[in-house]
Amino acid sequence: MSSDHVQSAGRPTDAGAPTGEGVLPDGGAGAPFLELLARGAPAAAYERPVPAARAEGRPPEWIGALEHAKLLALRVRAELEGRRRREAELSALFETAHDLAGLRDLDSVLPAIVQRARSLLGTDVAYLTLNDPARGDTYMRVTEGSVAARFQQLRLGMGEGLGGLVAQTARPYVTDDYFRDARFQHTGTIDEGVRDEGLVAILGVPLMLGPHVIGVLFAADRRARVFEREQIALLGSFAALAAAAIDSANLLTETRSALAGLERANEIIRDRSAVIERASDVHDRLAELVLRGGGVHDVAAAVSQVLDGAVEFTEASAAPAGPLEASRAEGHAVRHGDDWIAAVTAGGELLGALVLRGHHDLDPVDQRTLERAAMVTSLLLLARRSAAEAEQRVRGELLDDLLDARDHDPRLLRERAARLHADLDATHVVLAARLDTPAADADQEAAARRRLWAAASHLAATRQGLAAARDGGTVLLLPLGRDDSATELARRTARHLGAAVHETVTIGASAPVADLTAHSDAVTAAYAEARRCLDALRLLGRTGDGAAAEDFGFLGLLLAGERDVAGFVERTIGGVIGYDERRGTDLIRTLEAYFACGMSPARTKDELHVHVNTVAQRLERVGRLLGEDWQTPARSLELQLALRLHRLSSPARR
Numbered sequence: 101m102s103s104d105h106v107q108s109a110g111r112p113t114d115a116g117a118p119t120g121e122g123v124l125p126d127g128g129a130g131a132p133f134l135e136l137l138a139r140g141a142p143a144a145a146y147e148r149p150v151p152a153a154r155a156e157g158r159p160p161e162w163i164g165a166l167e168h169a170k171l172l173a174l175r176v177r178a179e180l181e182g183r184r185r186r187e188a189e190l191s192a193l194f195e196t197a198h199d200l201a202g203l204r205d206l207d208s209v210l211p212a213i214v215q216r217a218r219s220l221l222g223t224d225v226a227y228l229t230l231n232d233p234a235r236g237d238t239y240m241r242v243t244e245g246s247v248a249a250r251f252q253q254l255r256l257g258m259g260e261g262l263g264g265l266v267a268q269t270a271r272p273y274v275t276d277d278y279f280r281d282a283r284f285q286h287t288g289t290i291d292e293g294v295r296d297e298g299l300v301a302i303l304g305v306p307l308m309l310g311p312h313v314i315g316v317l318f319a320a321d322r323r324a325r326v327f328e329r330e331q332i333a334l335l336g337s338f339a340a341l342a343a344a345a346i347d348s349a350n351l352l353t354e355t356r357s358a359l360a361g362l363e364r365a366n367e368i369i370r371d372r373s374a375v376i377e378r379a380s381d382v383h384d385r386l387a388e389l390v391l392r393g394g395g396v397h398d399v400a401a402a403v404s405q406v407l408d409g410a411v412e413f414t415e416a417s418a419a420p421a422g423p424l425e426a427s428r429a430e431g432h433a434v435r436h437g438d439d440w441i442a443a444v445t446a447g448g449e450l451l452g453a454l455v456l457r458g459h460h461d462l463d464p465v466d467q468r469t470l471e472r473a474a475m476v477t478s479l480l481l482l483a484r485r486s487a488a489e490a491e492q493r494v495r496g497e498l499l500d501d502l503l504d505a506r507d508h509d510p511r512l513l514r515e516r517a518a519r520l521h522a523d524l525d526a527t528h529v530v531l532a533a534r535l536d537t538p539a540a541d542a543d544q545e546a547a548a549r550r551r552l553w554a555a556a557s558h559l560a561a562t563r564q565g566l567a568a569a570r571d572g573g574t575v576l577l578l579p580l581g582r583d584d585s586a587t588e589l590a591r592r593t594a595r596h597l598g599a600a601v602h603e604t605v606t607i608g609a610s611a612p613v614a615d616l617t618a619h620s621d622a623v624t625a626a627y628a629e630a631r632r633c634l635d636a637l638r639l640l641g642r643t644g645d646g647a648a649a650e651d652f653g654f655l656g657l658l659l660a661g662e663r664d665v666a667g668f669v670e671r672t673i674g675g676v677i678g679y680d681e682r683r684g685t686d687l688i689r690t691l692e693a694y695f696a697c698g699m700s701p702a703r704t705k706d707e708l709h710v711h712v713n714t715v716a717q718r719l720e721r722v723g724r725l726l727g728e729d730w731q732t733p734a735r736s737l738e739l740q741l742a743l744r745l746h747r748l749s750s751p752a753r754r
Contacts, residue, residue, distance in 0.1 A: 386472070591647075726739070
């Protein structure tokens, strides 16, 4: 205190009173201390007014009153300091509670709690540890004022160190000298960390959630210190707030997790709802397709739109064998790479597959949609097969009536044919087809014949013709195109049926037949001719081929139902005859002389009375008209027969 204050402490307020009296003026002794209280002077300043009064020679009563005023002032000062401290503590607790009310991040709230605890308790270090149930120990969560890395990374086993004792007993513990305190278990790891940090006095209070200790809040000094009861209570309040913060954070985490789970569940529900809607949509579409008579490709197109991918129907032979067999055995769609395959089956029969392209993952409901589409496809195929079989029977019955030459009304025959989209007034060819691959047993042979009949019936339906099983083979009645021939039609049909049944199929064809209903036996005679051609092909070793009577040369005269001499002549030497008629040449006579002279040019020139070069030029022209093989034995025989028939049929040349 300044000399002015010291002096004012000994000056009486009443100038007329005697200085030696023991009665003090009212308020005279307490004035200096009130001034000290007003400006918040330190405790040492309160000791100065009494010595100053003695130095001034104040009476004992004055000195006593001054001593009493000092004690009262110090008591008031202590009370004020306590109030200010409690005010600061309450303010810190309020700010911490405010942080919790704002649900700030736990990584922000806990460091703030530890920092405020250190500040209010005036310690060198404050730190907080949390229990780790998974490892069965505690670990440093937050430190404030720490400088040692080893201390910041400490892990304490349950019951180890002061913190272990606090966690074990759920009560606060304090030590003014950690290393000399034997109440708790010392370990080398903990002691080394505490020694690195230089801590001596440590206070620890538990963090409680109900009856459970979840951690410990510490305040520590690097010197010996006694923590007062109020400080322990204050740190306990901060520990309660820290526990509340952790509990709130856990609840918030659980709430967020629950909300996230609800959002995921909601997404799943929305997805499932969308999938169910798609399934309902595809059900409606498939039902509509079935009702309006759609086909398997219509089903594939409808499912493609619903599943947002390319779906196609494939034959069983074109689908991957392994996944197709697995789908057939399991009754479910099977993933194959980025595709899904659903077998189309009816009973034990494999009819094909629905293939979804480019979908690596498929929702179970979408998978079921693909399987349902495969089931609908099998039903459509069975329905189509039943209809086709019925139509085949009807076509076969009509052809049987034509072959048996029954006395039917031509008008009724035409009407029956028209219902099958066949025109009996058009030109047709009768084809006799037979399998030429040996079968292992009678059952296999019968199955092969059924396949041949089914393939022939399908071909006849697509070509607006008729087909029937007959005489161990199959007979077809197909219309002949304007620029087509019986031979080409027979060969195409042999190749087509052979590919369809994977067997060797040989076909004999009749000559073209027009106006089938005009003569009751027209189809019967044509079938007999086709059978003779079929037998000739097999005898000549030409299995797997197709031919008509016109392809067998002069043998065709014997095979044909009618002896078509003019047709044979025309097919054999018609080109030479036409050349003579157009050019006025005599190649036919030269050809006759050439064969009559034993195919000798020298003798031929004598017979014709021309130069040998003329003969050579004429024969060269004949070769260009008839082909290079015209002098082979088989061709020369046909040519000589045709020349003889041509002479017999031409009166001018006899």
